[in-house]
Amino acid sequence: MSLSLNPKALKGGLPGIRQFANQLINYPDAINLTIGQPDFPTPESIKQAGICSIEQNLTTYSHNAGVIELREAAVAFFKEKYDCHYNAVDEIIVTNGASQAIDSVFRTIFEEGDEIILPAPIYSGYEPIIQFCGAKVVYLDTTDTNFQPSAERLEKLITPKTKAVLFNFPSNPTGATISHEQMDELAKVLANQDVYIISDEIYSENTFEGEHRSFGAYPELKDKLFLIHGLSKSHSMTGWRIGFLMTSAKLLAEVVKIHAYNAICAALPSQYAAIEALTNCKDIPSEMNKQYIDRRDYVYDRLIAMGIEVQKPTGAFYIFPSIKKFGLSSQEFAIRLMKEGGVGAIPGSVFTPYGEGYLRITYAYAPSKLKEGLDRLEAFIQTL
Structure with missing residues (x-):
């Protein structure tokens, strides 16, 4: 006797963000800019x-x-x-x-x-x-x-x-x-x-x-x-x-x-x-935001300096640059960036077909980590 499972469950999988982020276990030296999680400790x-x-x-x-x-x-x-x-x-x-x-x-x-x-x-x-x-x-x-x-x-x-x-x-x-x-x-x-x-x-x-x-x-x-x-x-x-x-x-x-x-x-x-x-901690978010804004501005300025088209975010802690100019699908770009460039970022196609041609970078990380990640991204795109 063969037991069956719900076909809707079989069609599903882990969220696309996690599917990609989990691959980084095979690249321990990569800079991980995938997960949207504050890097601050709970107050x-x-x-x-x-x-x-x-x-x-x-x-x-x-x-x-x-x-x-x-x-x-x-x-x-x-x-x-x-x-x-x-x-x-x-x-x-x-x-x-x-x-x-x-x-x-x-x-x-x-x-x-x-x-x-x-x-x-x-x-x-x-x-x-x-x-x-x-x-x-x-x-x-x-x-x-x-x-x-x-x-x-x-x-x-x-x-x-x-x-x-x-x-x-x-x-x-x-x-x-x-x-x-x-x-x-x-x-x-x-x-x-x-x-x-x-x-x-x-x-x-x-x-x-x-x-x-x-x-x-x-x-x-x-x-x-x-x-x-x-x-x-x-x-x-x-x-x-x-x-x-x-x-x-x-x-x-x-x-x-x-x-x-x-x-x-x-x-x-x-x-x-x-x-x-x-x-008693209603002001905590605004304190964190000061650092998020500094990080956003740094990442945005670096991407613009690289010649990458990107809209400046006004909220959350993500930036969504266009990678269409490089002639690769977002999956291909993100996989090569991870394997060859040593940076983990999420392909835009994870976020519906309308995200194709983009890359999601999370800047909820320490400035030193962002600098290294963007240095590696810049070196990688020079090889394309």
């Missing part, structure tokens, strides 16, 4: 809050939606920073990172045959889960609009099959942000459409120019908006796995069911650490 007071919760035996389950103190701290934070108004009792849940929030939302709303619009290029972790839910991705090309989604193009893509539109700004992989004027146009279109809006704003605290505006600041969108956030990037807490999902009480009641069966709750020590992050 000391946040670590101590987690340690204190363990010492006080706060290591049990919490409410499925998270401890009320954290939910209150989170809604207060998002109200103060981004003018988002949610009720701590029934309009927010704490998840195991933003990734689990995304998965829970997808599995709550999608039915077989549904369509979702993604501005592209975009983070590679969304599409496999969408497909696992039986839905189909429709791309909104942003490569000729400075990586900002056009409201006019979006409206033309919406059909009776469209169940949702997803945004991820500041953007992974491009580092682009949406101007306030462009967001107003997008909100105007979406307010008149019968579609859900999923806004992954995990990098909002890593906004370098202007102020981040959240889709949660538009009251007319609240009844169909899923606002996703977390502390991984903002407070250098990737391993603590704390995310947030905010939406209307009616929608949240359904998502909590999926979340409860999937994870029960987020780890309690991490939740208490998160309270400290959102109350």
Whole structure:
């Protein structure tokens, strides 16, 4: 007797970023600029809050939606920073990172045959889960609009099959942000459409120019908006796995069911650490951003000096230079850069077909590492 597996699982694989990054184990001397993870340690007071919760035996389950103190701290934070108004009792849940929030939302709303619009290029972790839910991705090309989604193009893509539109700004992989004027146009279109809006704003605290505006600041969108956030990037807490999902009480009641069966709750020590992050460490992201901006400017200037076409990022900690001039596919370029140049970076094709011809470089690394990596990149392109 031969046991079978879910064919959708068999078709899938590790996220494209990880598939490529994992190859670097075979090149131990390569400079790794692949993974989007802050290189700063978690701030000391946040670590101590987690340690204190363990010492006080706060290591049990919490409410499925998270401890009320954290939910209150989170809604207060998002109200103060981004003018988002949610009720701590029934309009927010704490998840195991933003990734689990995304998965829970997808599995709550999608039915077989549904369509979702993604501005592209975009983070590679969304599409496999969408497909696992039986839905189909429709791309909104942003490569000729400075990586900002056009409201006019979006409206033309919406059909009776469209169940949702997803945004991820500041953007992974491009580092682009949406101007306030462009967001107003997008909100105007979406307010008149019968579609859900999923806004992954995990990098909002890593906004370098202007102020981040959240889709949660538009009251007319609240009844169909899923606002996703977390502390991984903002407070250098990737391993603590704390995310947030905010939406209307009616929608949240359904998502909590999926979340409860999937994870029960987020780890309690991490939740208490998160309270400290959102109350007494609100200035930490801006301190980190000072260094990110210095690193961004250095990487951008070096790439321009090499004659590489690139848009200056205004958020997150990624830069997305064009490598089209070299006549190689992004996979070929990245593999040769790794093997011959000793630098790990992610091929743009990982981020949908619209990322072909680009390379994602992460600058969340020490300046000395960035210098060595760019020195090697410069030497490599001189061989092409």
